[in-house]
Amino acid sequence: MRSVADHRAAVAALFPDRRTVSVPVPDALGAVTATEVTAPIGLPGFDNSAMDGYAVRATEVAGATATAPVRLAVAEDIPAGRTDHLVLAPGTAHRIMTGAPLPDGADAIVPVEYTDAATDIVTIADAVETGRHIRRAGSDIEAGERALSAGTRLGAPQLGLLAALGLADVEVFHRPRVIVLSTGSELVAPGNALAYGQIYESNGPMLAAAAVEAGADARHVHFVPDDPSGFLARLDEISGDADLIITSGGVSAGAFEVVKEALTTTGGVEFVKVAMQPGMPQGAGHIRSTAGRDVPIVTLPGNPVSALVSFEVFLRAPLRAAMGLPPERERITVPVAADIRSPRGKRQFLRGVLGTGPDGPTVDPIGPPSSHHLRYLAAADALIDVPVDTESVIAGTRVEVIVL
Ligand SMILES: Nc1nc2c(c(=O)[nH]1)N[C@H]1C(S)=C(S)[C@@H](COP(=O)(O)OP(=O)(O)OC[C@H]3O[C@@H](n4cnc5c(N)ncnc54)[C@H](O)[C@@H]3O)O[C@H]1N2
Numbered sequence: 001m002r003s004v005a006d007h008r009a010a011v012a013a014l015f016p017d018r019r020t021v022s023v024p025v026p027d028a029l030g031a032v033t034a035t036e037v038t039a040p041i042g043l044p045g046f047d048n049s050a051m052d053g054y055a056v057r058a059t060e061v062a063g064a065t066a067t068a069p070v071r072l073a074v075a076e077d078i079p080a081g082r083t084d085h086l087v088l089a090p091g092t093a094h095r096i097m098t099g100a101p102l103p104d105g106a107d108a109i110v111p112v113e114y115t116d117a118a119t120d121i122v123t124i125a126d127a128v129e130t131g132r133h134i135r136r137a138g139s140d141i142e143a144g145e146r147a148l149s150a151g152t153r154l155g156a157p158q159l160g161l162l163a164a165l166g167l168a169d170v171e172v173f174h175r176p177r178v179i180v181l182s183t184g185s186e187l188v189a190p191g192n193a194l195a196y197g198q199i200y201e202s203n204g205p206m207l208a209a210a211a212v213e214a215g216a217d218a219r220h221v222h223f224v225p226d227d228p229s230g231f232l233a234r235l236d237e238i239s240g241d242a243d244l245i246i247t248s249g250g251v252s253a254g255a256f257e258v259v260k261e262a263l264t265t266t267g268g269v270e271f272v273k274v275a276m277q278p279g280m281p282q283g284a285g286h287i288r289s290t291a292g293r294d295v296p297i298v299t300l301p302g303n304p305v306s307a308l309v310s311f312e313v314f315l316r317a318p319l320r321a322a323m324g325l326p327p328e329r330e331r332i333t334v335p336v337a338a339d340i341r342s343p344r345g346k347r348q349f350l351r352g353v354l355g356t357g358p359d360g361p362t363v364d365p366i367g368p369p370s371s372h373h374l375r376y377l378a379a380a381d382a383l384i385d386v387p388v389d390t391e392s393v394i395a396g397t398r399v400e401v402i403v404l
């Protein structure tokens with residue numbers, strides 16, 4: 001049997017080197033910058049008002065109080081969006097709105113609340129110091145400064161900054177397009193009635209969600225029955241648009257193992273047993289489309305827990321690395337709250353729940369080890385990584401845990 005580490009290396013080797021692409025900023029959510037982004041303009045781009053009010057010379061309103069207000073003629077209205085350069089003549093004020101350009105000569109803004117809001121002669125009942133409520137050009141970022149470092153994951157605020165800088169496109173690492181194809185003649189799409197012996201297809205949406213959660217551009221397509229020629233035809237259809245295909249099911253030892261049967265005939269995919277539980281039967285390689293495209297393919301076992309644990313163990317890290325993202329899952333070593341039995345010769349990834357004991361964090365194994373117990377997988381927030389040569393772990397022993 002192949003070790004987990006060796007199969008991990010085989011899967012990682014399928015991923016091509018990171019590729020840089022330029023994408024429109026609105027489409028870049030979740031991507032990682034491939035290069036540093038330098039501000040092409042300063043922000044703000046011009047001195048402007050931080051308040052709705054009146055642009056003044058601070059010295060001219062220095063003595064203003066409620067009982068001894070200052071009156072100034074309102075010479076201009078400056079709403080945001082005015083693009084002409086204005087000059088504030090001595091002894092006047094300009095009515096100005098938030099974000100509007102500051103007229104030359106003005107050095108402070110009196111908020112409208114401290115005035116009578118007049119449009120001809122404004123009565124100002126409070127003094128303001130020089131510079132008050134003015135947003136200076138370049139006070140957020142200067143043109144030529146670093147706006148984002150290379151390797152930044154683009155979330156909403158980063159996209160906002162890029163847009164504010166007037167950048168239409170951004171250089172990012174290509175996010176692999178992942179397509180998930182489930183196989184199984186027993187499968188029925190959720191929302192339809194089940195006949196006896198049928199089950200709802202859950203691996204497609206689950207694995208696509210796992211890939212999206214990892215950062216990839218992933219989707220699942222409608223499953224196919226256990227028919228090798230139909231399976232190969234579907235693979236060919238989806239291979240034009242995928243950087244990675246993940247299949248589920250049809251890779252173990254019985255009859256009607258559609259994935260193994262079809263891809264053993266075409267070649268290019270190696271089927272192996274990996275010394276782990278769940279997730280023993282695995283396959284990895286490339287398929288060649290009729291259009292001549294070689295697409296990496298990873299064939300996961302059909303048992304739902306096996307499929308998702310296999311994704312965690314083999315696919316999550318290389319997928320993230322391909323997009324410039326760190327592996328992200330934290331590994332901790334904590335005492336286990338109950339005894340564990342583990343199969344000889346297999347590295348076990350057991351579902352667990354993190355908790356707190358009298359001496360700090362602990363992990364509690366939940367559910368049986370067999371790989372159809374989706375319910376316990378859904379309740380777990382950790383995978384307990386039991387080494388291949390360990391057959392039993394006594395409660396209280398420290399174990400390595402992958403925090404989900
Ligand atoms: N004689 C042997 N039998 C099995 C072995 C073995 O070594 N010798 N390995 C077992 C192990 S371990 C696993 S894991 C499974 C893997 O089998 P396959 O990858 O061939 O998967 P299937 O047989 O197609 O399905 C297994 C199981 O999972 C259900 N399933 C499949 N696809 C989906 C889906 N998309 N959504 C929900 N559930 C799915 C399927 O109905 C089966 O119950 O083989 C063992 N057998």
Ligand code: MOO
Nearest residue numbers: 278279280306371
């Ligand atoms: O390897 Mo299977 O994944 O144990 O059920």
